Amino acid sequence: MPKAIVIIPTYNEKENITPTITALQKIFKKIKNWQLGILVVDDNSPDKTAQIVKKLQKKQPNLHLLVKPKKAGLGDAYLKGMEHAFNKLQANVVFEFDADLSHDPSKIPQFLNKIDQGYDFVIGSRYIKGGGIPQNWGLHRKFLSVVGNLVILLVLANWTVRDWTSGYRAITKKAYQAVVPELVSSRFSGYTFQIGFLHKTIKKGFKVTEVPFVFKDRELGKSKIGPEYIKNTLVYIFKMRLQEILKSRVFKFIIVGTIGASVQLSTLQFWRLWLPYQLAFFLAIEGAVLTNFILSNFWTFADRKLKLNQYPVKFVQFNLASGGSILIQQLIAFIGELFVGLFPLFTIPIVNFVFDTGTLYAVIGILVGMFWNFFAYSRIIWKHKAS
Numbered sequence: 001m002p003k004a005i006v007i008i009p010t011y012n013e014k015e016n017i018t019p020t021i022t023a024l025q026k027i028f029k030k031i032k033n034w035q036l037g038i039l040v041v042d043d044n045s046p047d048k049t050a051q052i053v054k055k056l057q058k059k060q061p062n063l064h065l066l067v068k069p070k071k072a073g074l075g076d077a078y079l080k081g082m083e084h085a086f087n088k089l090q091a092n093v094v095f096e097f098d099a100d101l102s103h104d105p106s107k108i109p110q111f112l113n114k115i116d117q118g119y120d121f122v123i124g125s126r127y128i129k130g131g132g133i134p135q136n137w138g139l140h141r142k143f144l145s146v147v148g149n150l151v152i153l154l155v156l157a158n159w160t161v162r163d164w165t166s167g168y169r170a171i172t173k174k175a176y177q178a179v180v181p182e183l184v185s186s187r188f189s190g191y192t193f194q195i196g197f198l199h200k201t202i203k204k205g206f207k208v209t210e211v212p213f214v215f216k217d218r219e220l221g222k223s224k225i226g227p228e229y230i231k232n233t234l235v236y237i238f239k240m241r242l243q244e245i246l247k248s249r250v251f252k253f254i255i256v257g258t259i260g261a262s263v264q265l266s267t268l269q270f271w272r273l274w275l276p277y278q279l280a281f282f283l284a285i286e287g288a289v290l291t292n293f294i295l296s297n298f299w300t301f302a303d304r305k306l307k308l309n310q311y312p313v314k315f316v317q318f319n320l321a322s323g324g325s326i327l328i329q330q331l332i333a334f335i336g337e338l339f340v341g342l343f344p345l346f347t348i349p350i351v352n353f354v355f356d357t358g359t360l361y362a363v364i365g366i367l368v369g370m371f372w373n374f375f376a377y378s379r380i381i382w383k384h385k386a387s
């Protein structure tokens with residue numbers, strides 16, 4: 001039988017820990033196809049939460065306890081807890097579960113169903129149909145939770161998950177093993193760990209899904225979430241998004257195009273010192289084409305690098321593609337002049353530049369030409385091996 005361990009991080013939860021464990025054990029009895037256990041990860045709570053767990057352990061063989069020397073944040077507690085659950089307790093799946101009765105334990109069978117269906121990461125979601133946040137939350141708290149999630153959703157540009165900050169989750173060993181090296185090196189310690197873990201799991205292509213649950217407010221003890229959480233989360237999501245953009249092929253393509261244009265303009269000045277204008281112009285274009293070809297091969301399409309013996313044919317193709325882009329631009333200018341005509345649109349003040357339809361055709365031409373180039377590069381010259 002597969003094994004699932006519910007990990008409960010605790011810091012000063014003496015009032016909550018016993019009812020939480022009792023509620024979980026009650027649900028466990030109803031589950032037949034999974035072997036279930038609990039692992040409490042306590043940061044040496046001054047209120048002696050660990051002592052209470054030790055007492056309960058005498059009558060509950062599936063209750064485990066890990067005591068750490070001092071308070072080190074939620075992320076650290078989960079990392080140590082998961083390491084222990086997967087590697088020492090031989091778990092196939094772990095749950096993330098709060099000690100404050102906020103998470104509805106009766107949903108656990110639904111989580112396990114999703115795992116049985118092949119999902120690797122299941123989130124208890126407050127923001128899908130059937131889920132919810134407490135009615136009695138003040139406007140301020142509701143706003144923070146809803147808008148906070150929306151900001152994360154928008155910045156990370158991922159709509160597949162609606163509740164990014166939920167702390168109620170089930171995670172398979174496979175997903176854990178794939179992301180844990182990155183999580184350790186990112187040094188997440190606090191609550192940002194949750195967003196980081198989910199984000200990296202999605203990026204690695206694991207199957208993620210949500211199960212609705214209604215979040216219940218804690219009645220006893222204090223929340224440990226602090227103001228630094230908001231700042232850390234914002235820093236993380238913007239950093240990640242920026243990294244994704246910088247690493248994206250389209251971004252590299254635009255940079256390479258800009259470098260090519262600069263090479264063309266600067267070498268034109270150089271060649272003109274020695275050569276007649278038309279020849280200098282041709283060499284400047286070829287210089288740009290060669291620069292683009294090399295940079296595309298070793299940077300933009302580094303993952304599809306060409307073999308040495310492919311260079312001649314591919315370089316000719318590359319020249320043809322570039323020529324094609326010029327042809328497209330010329331065609332757009334031709335059609336524009338013929339059917340729309342040439343007339344001023346508006347004047348840019350200060351520089352007194354008249355933006356006319358002729359300039360507009362050039363702008364459209366450059367954009368369409370870029371689309372064509374990108375298409376030719378990615379589908380013909382650096383064609384994906386499998387396709």
Ligand SMILES: Nc1nc2c(ncn2[C@@H]2O[C@H](COP(=O)(O)OP(=O)(O)O)[C@@H](O)[C@H]2O)c(=O)[nH]1
Pocket residue numbers: 008009010011012013041042043071072073074077097098099100102167218222223224225
């Ligand atoms: N071991 C450990 N547990 C923590 C730490 N911070 C929070 N927790 C536990 O993590 C769970 C969620 O924390 P909580 O304060 O309820 O956060 P909230 O639900 O977002 O307000 C609770 O069970 C806490 O006791 C920590 O630094 N170490």
Ligand SMILES: [Mg+2]
Pocket residue numbers: 098100102218223
């Ligand atoms: Mg809580």
